[in-house]
Amino acid sequence: MKIIKAVKRYRYPYLFILPFFLLFLIFQLIPLIWTVGISFTEWNGIGSPKSVGLGNYQLLMKDYMFWDAVKNTVYYWVTGVVFILLLALLVSSLLNNKGLKASRFFKTASFLPNVCAAIAMGIIFGMLFDENAGLINQILVTFGGTRVPWLTSVTMSKIPVVILNVWRNTPWFTMIVLSGLLNISPEYYEAATVDGATAVQKFFKITLPSLSNILFFCFITLTVDSWKIFNEPYILSGPGTSNVSLFQYMYQSGFSIFKMGYAAAIGCILTLILLIISIVQFAIRVRQGEM
Amino acid sequence: MKKKIVSMVLALMMMMGAFVGCGSNSSAGTASTASATNGKTVYPKGKVVIYAYGQPQYLQQYYDAWLERNKDIASGVTIEIVQTKGADDSRQKVTTTYLSGSYDDLPDAMYIDPVNLMDLAKGDIVKDETALVTPLVDKMVSGAANDAKFQGKIYGLPDSVRPQMLFYNKQIFDKYGVDPSQMSTVEGYIEAGKQLKEKSNGKVYLSYIDPGSKTWRYWGRRGLMPQANAKIWDDEGNVVIGSDSGTKLALGALDTMYSQGLLLKSTIMEPALYDATRKGEVATFDIGAFWDEFLRKNVPETSGQWRVMSAPVFKDVGTAGAPVSSYFAIVNKKDGVYAGLCEKLWKDFNFDSTSRQEWVNKMVEQNAPYSNPISLDMLKNKFWKESSTFYGGESFRAKESEFLQNGSKNLVVTPQDAEADEIISAELEKYVAGSQSMKEAIANMDKNLKAKIGKAKIEK
Numbered sequence: 157m158k159i160i161k162a163v164k165r166y167r168y169p170y171l172f173i174l175p176f177f178l179l180f181l182i183f184q185l186i187p188l189i190w191t192v193g194i195s196f197t198e199w200n201g202i203g204s205p206k207s208v209g210l211g212n213y214q215l216l217m218k219d220y221m222f223w224d225a226v227k228n229t230v231y232y233w234v235t236g237v238v239f240i241l242l243l244a245l246l247v248s249s250l251l252n253n254k255g256l257k258a259s260r261f262f263k264t265a266s267f268l269p270n271v272c273a274a275i276a277m278g279i280i281f282g283m284l285f286d287e288n289a290g291l292i293n294q295i296l297v298t299f300g301g302t303r304v305p306w307l308t309s310v311t312m313s314k315i316p317v318v319i320l321n322v323w324r325n326t327p328w329f330t331m332i333v334l335s336g337l338l339n340i341s342p343e344y345y346e347a348a349t350v351d352g353a354t355a356v357q358k359f360f361k362i363t364l365p366s367l368s369n370i371l372f373f374c375f376i377t378l379t380v381d382s383w384k385i386f387n388e389p390y391i392l393s394g395p396g397t398s399n400v401s402l403f404q405y406m407y408q409s410g411f412s413i414f415k416m417g418y419a420a421a422i423g424c425i426l427t428l429i430l431l432i433i434s435i436v437q438f439a440i441r442v443r444q445g446e447m
Numbered sequence: 448m449k450k451k452i453v454s455m456v457l458a459l460m461m462m463m464g465a466f467v468g469c470g471s472n473s474s475a476g477t478a479s480t481a482s483a484t485n486g487k488t489v490y491p492k493g494k495v496v497i498y499a500y501g502q503p504q505y506l507q508q509y510y511d512a513w514l515e516r517n518k519d520i521a522s523g524v525t526i527e528i529v530q531t532k533g534a535d536d537s538r539q540k541v542t543t544t545y546l547s548g549s550y551d552d553l554p555d556a557m558y559i560d561p562v563n564l565m566d567l568a569k570g571d572i573v574k575d576e577t578a579l580v581t582p583l584v585d586k587m588v589s590g591a592a593n594d595a596k597f598q599g600k601i602y603g604l605p606d607s608v609r610p611q612m613l614f615y616n617k618q619i620f621d622k623y624g625v626d627p628s629q630m631s632t633v634e635g636y637i638e639a640g641k642q643l644k645e646k647s648n649g650k651v652y653l654s655y656i657d658p659g660s661k662t663w664r665y666w667g668r669r670g671l672m673p674q675a676n677a678k679i680w681d682d683e684g685n686v687v688i689g690s691d692s693g694t695k696l697a698l699g700a701l702d703t704m705y706s707q708g709l710l711l712k713s714t715i716m717e718p719a720l721y722d723a724t725r726k727g728e729v730a731t732f733d734i735g736a737f738w739d740e741f742l743r744k745n746v747p748e749t750s751g752q753w754r755v756m757s758a759p760v761f762k763d764v765g766t767a768g769a770p771v772s773s774y775f776a777i778v779n780k781k782d783g784v785y786a787g788l789c790e791k792l793w794k795d796f797n798f799d800s801t802s803r804q805e806w807v808n809k810m811v812e813q814n815a816p817y818s819n820p821i822s823l824d825m826l827k828n829k830f831w832k833e834s835s836t837f838y839g840g841e842s843f844r845a846k847e848s849e850f851l852q853n854g855s856k857n858l859v860v861t862p863q864d865a866e867a868d869e870i871i872s873a874e875l876e877k878y879v880a881g882s883q884s885m886k887e888a889i890a891n892m893d894k895n896l897k898a899k900i901g902k903a904k905i906e907k
Contacts, residue, residue, distance in 0.1 A: 200862070201542040202570030218898055221873070287658075287712070289719040308658035308712065310882040395658060395880035396873035411539045413866040414566065 188427075195420035205417065212421035222422065224397040225405035228389070231314055232321060232401060233382035239322045240378060241371065244329035249363075251330070252337045263334075270327040277324060278391025282307065285316045285392070313394025320388045325381065329374050336370035337363070376437060383430055402426055488787050492523030495785045498537040498557035502740070503528045505815045509806040513792060516802070521788060529554065535865070538563040541778065545572055550781040556789040558606060559776050561594035562864045565906065567776065568602035569862075574777040577601045579790055586798075587821045588851060594772050594860060597906060603774025604793045607818040609736040610850035611670060611758040611768015617839065618752040619730045623647055627756070633674070633700050636733070636759040640709035643730055649708070654731050655720055656701075656710040658879050663872035665715065665734050671697035673769035673855035675761050679867060679896070680859060684903040688871070689893025696761060702878075702885035712879065721745045733758055735771050736847050740816035743837055747814065750837045757850045766855040800825045819847045861903040870895045 163170055195212055197205035216222050250256065251263055269277075284291050285306035293303045306316050344362045353361065364371075386403045393399065400408075406426065410419030499506060510526040531537040537557050544552050559567065567573045580592055580601045588608050595603035613630060620627045620639075623646040629635035640653030656662055671677075677693030680686060688694050704710050711729055713720040723729050724746050732738050742753060758768035775793050777786050795802060797820055807830075810817040819831060832845040861867075871892045878888040 200566060201539075201546065202566055202572065215899070220895065221870075221899075286714075286717075286719060289722065305880070308880055310877060310880050393659060395876035395882070398877075398880070408869070412535055413869060414538075414542075415866065 191420045191423050194417055195424050197417040199416040200414040201416050208417065212418050213425075215418065216421055216425065221397045221400070221405060222402075225400045225402045228314060228397075228399055229383055229385065229402040232318065232385050232389075233379060235318045236321055236325070236382040236385075237375060237378050239318070240326050240329055241374060243322065243326045244333045244374070245367075247326065247330045248334035248337055249359075251334055266330060267327045269323050270325070272324070274324060274387040275391060277320060278387055281316055281320045282392055307392060307394055310395055310398040313392070313399040316392045317385075317388045317399050320392065321382075321385060324388075325378075329378070332374055333367065333370060336367045340366045372437075372441060376434065379433055379437070380430060383426060383433075487520050489519075490521045490524050490788050491784060493525075493784070495524060495526045495556075495788060496554040497526065497528050497789070498531050498540065498554045499528050500531045500533045500537065500558060501737075502816050503530055503558075505810060505813070505817075508809060509796060509802070510792070512802065512806065513795060517791075520791075524785075524788065526792075534558075534560040534563045538567060541567065541572060542570075545570075550783075553778050553780045553783075555780060555783060555785045556775060556777050556793075559603060559774050561603075561772060561774070561860045562862075564595060564603045564774055564776060565597055565860060566862060568597045568600075572779055573602050574779050574786060575600045575602060576604055576777065576790075579794075580604060583798075586823055588823060588826070588848075590770065590854075591772065591821045594857070595774050603776045604790070605821050606773045606775045606793075606797075608770045608772050608821055608851065609818055610770050610847060610854055611674075611734065612736050612738070612846070612850055613731060613733050613756045613758050614738055614742065614753055615731040615756065616724075616727065616729075616749065616752050617754045618749075619643070619651055619727055622727075623651070627754070630731070630756065630759050633671070633759045633761050636731075637700065637703055637707075637709070640704060640730075641707065644707075644709060650728060652711040652723075652729050653704060653709040654711070654733060655713050655715060655723075655729055656705055656879055657715045658712055659714060659876060660868075660872040661715045662701075662879060663868060663875050666701055667697070667871070667875065668858060668868065669735060669771055670733060670758070670768055671700055673857055674758065674764065674766065675700075676764050676766075676855065678858070679871070680861065680903045680905065682905065684861065684905045686893055686896040686900070686902075688896060689890055693764075694889060696763075698875075698885055698889060700761075705879070716741060725749065733768075735768075736818065736850075737771075737816070739843060743814050744816075751839050753838050754841060755838060755843060755846050755850075757853065760853070764855075765853075767850060767853045769855040769857040770851055771857075798822050798825065800828055800830075804828075804830050819844055859905060861905060863900050863903040866900060867896060867903070870899060 194205060196207060196209060198208045198211070199205035247266055251259060251266065256262065283289075285293075287293060287303055287305050287308055290306070292306065297303060304312060306312050340363065344366075345358055348358050348362060384403050385401045386407065389399045389401045390404050390407075397405075402422065403426065406419050406422040409415050409422060497503075497510075507526070507528050510528070514521055514524060514526060531540060537559060541553060541557060544550075557573075559573075564573065576595075577600045580595075584592055587605060591605035591608050592601050592603075595601050595605065613636070615627050615630065617627065620643075623643055625639055625642045625646065627639065630639050636653070643651045643653060656666070672694065675693040675697035677688075677697045678691045679688045679694075711720070711723055713723060720729070724742075725748055732742075742749070760767050775789075777789050780786070797803075800822075803820055803825065807817045809815075820826060825831065826848050830844075831848065832842050834840045835843045837843070874883070874888040874891045874895070877883050877891075878885055883891070
């Protein structure tokens with residue numbers, strides 16, 4: 157009764173948010189429930205799905221390709237979070253420096269990698285890291301080094317993926333961190349200067365604590381993005397499953413070998429992993445009294 | 448009141464906007480019904496959509512000329528080729544469209560390989576063509592329809608059957624005084640590689656090895672494996688790759704070539720390999736006949752240097768490479784009206800000698816791809832024995848037909864092949880990367896196939 161009253165009272169606001177919720181229901185919630193259902197079946201996309209109970213999940217636990225993909229994704233997550241956040245902090249601090257001349261140019265230029273299409277950049281990086289004819293190896297050879305099998309070695313093939321990922325995503329997070337830096341009152345720094353604080357002390361005692369909410373947001377966003385990484389390892393593919401991501405493995409299972417039920421099970425596991433990570437992160441923030 | 452009306456109209460517009468495009472009704476293939484006039488079927492105005500991969504833009508030239516010739520039955524009809532990344536991609540697009548119930552958006556026909564054709568046939572997505580193909584089987588090259596058969600019916604219209612060939616650069620062999628005729632056997636092929644390496648001080652490689660999935664596709668599944676009579680599955684569908692002597696022979700030969708430095712590690716169909724080929728650093732390609740178009744297109748500087756011979760045979764087996772078939776499948780499109788038109792198009796392309804020759808001549812002028820026809824009558828024509836300057840005056844077309852004679856039997860096709868290929872290729876890629884030996888690679892293929900697939904369904 158209460159709900160009906162509330163709906164009646166706020167019918168226009170509800171009407172305005174209705175399109176989003178309709179779309180959410182049709183294109184996200186129903187497919188999500190459908191995916192969970194499919195994950196308990198064997199289905200190649202044609203004909204009727206055949207129920208296999210927990211078969212797909214049991215097979216996943218034994219599937220070395222799945223575990224390789226999980227390990228690779230964790231690697232992309234850790235390297236992505238560390239390098240992207242550090243670089244974003246560094247670049248945004250430089251861009252925020254009042255002594256920087258032509259700051260508008262640098263702000264625009266530093267954002268450009270994010271504007272470039274991931275697939276196009278992947279192809280270019282593939283050429284740069286080519287073992288025989290790539291520019292990177294040509295430079296190494298010119299300086300007396302040897303050719304590195306960047307994309308043809310099991311151990312090296314993740315490196316170009318990480319470089320491309322960091323290069324493409326740092327600008328976006330730089331802009332977010334920069335917006336946070338611009339919101340820090342200059343009076344804090346002035347007071348610290350009067351108290352004789354060094355630049356490093358100012359950074360750790362003023363800048364970092366003031367950015368904690370922004371950095372937490374970046375961390376969450378980067379975590380979700382890293383677990384969903386697809387374009388980079390797909391284009392810069394290495395030998396076997398050496399640099400395959402979980403999202404890519406899900407795609408391959410679904411659309412290359414048409415094991416839709418298996419792919420759905422991977423999707424459910426991926427969702428579960430992201431859910432757990434998010435809960436842990438929020439729990440830590442709550443415990444720290446930040447939320 | 449005004450405010451309320453405006454609010455409602457706005458909300459309604461937002462909702463409508465969100466659904467724009469859903470359920471759009473394309474007129475392709477469902478224009479109206481075909482009608483019969485003077486014993487001829489006349490097709491209504493509209494667009495025929497065909498999914499194709501490779502370089503299908505060149506087929507468009509045949510289709511446009513065909514429409515011009517067939518104005519009496521297809522006036523107002525256009526043909527659009529939609530390029531896909533490959534057979535998997537075509538199948539994915541067709542399957543998802545079919546599942547969504549958006550039948551109008553389905554193509555009218557598609558080019559497809561045997562593995563994906565089998566799944567589409569099972570799902571009744573492609574048309575049963577038994578009645579059309581059966582009377583023509585005797586008029587086609589041997590085995591043309593074999594891989595399109597499923598549960599006693601023929602689901603694909605044979606488009607091409609192309610053999611495995613050995614392309615070799617005669618100039619390189621002449622320069623280093625190596626006899627190419629010894630390459631009639633795999634053992635002799637390896638020996639030729641060793642001689643080339645030694646006499647060129649390591650500058651010339653016998654061939655290439657791809658660090659990705661193409662090694663399994665071209666060296667393995669379509670090449671050495673059938674040549675060595677190797678098996679992934681036994682007759683019951685059990686995994687036998689780990690204990691199969693043919694597999695050991697096939698992949699052992701690849702291992703000998705790679706471990707002795709006879710193969711240049713380079714991605715196929717990429718500039719680096721073409722550069723090496725242009726510089727005379729790669730002497731041969733043991734690959735399907737399709738490689739002809741890639742050589743002509745990408746290394747035209749080497750025109751006249753190349754020759755072809757039948758793919759080398761293992762001494763103990765005696766058969767050359769397995770032929771690769773591709774099919775043209777008509778999609779079971781609800782309310783579709785162009786199935787008959789697509790069938791006629793296929794028949795003319797494969798059995799009308801004049802129009803096919805005209806098109807091939809155009810392709811030659813443009814250095815574009817084409818394959819031999821499947822029609823035996825057509826192949827008797829002198830045209831298909833004409834010499835080619837690219838091959839130093841030899842007739843590539845005649846050789847293409849000739850090399851079909853001693854072909855090996857293809858590996859058995861199962862619905863699990865796509866997954867099996869991924870598992871096998873992953874191990875082979877690790878071998879090429881140097882992180883495991885070939886022995887370990889074969890053992891891992893066996894172990895992982897058993898763990899992930901278990902048993903394949905052998906379709907009778």
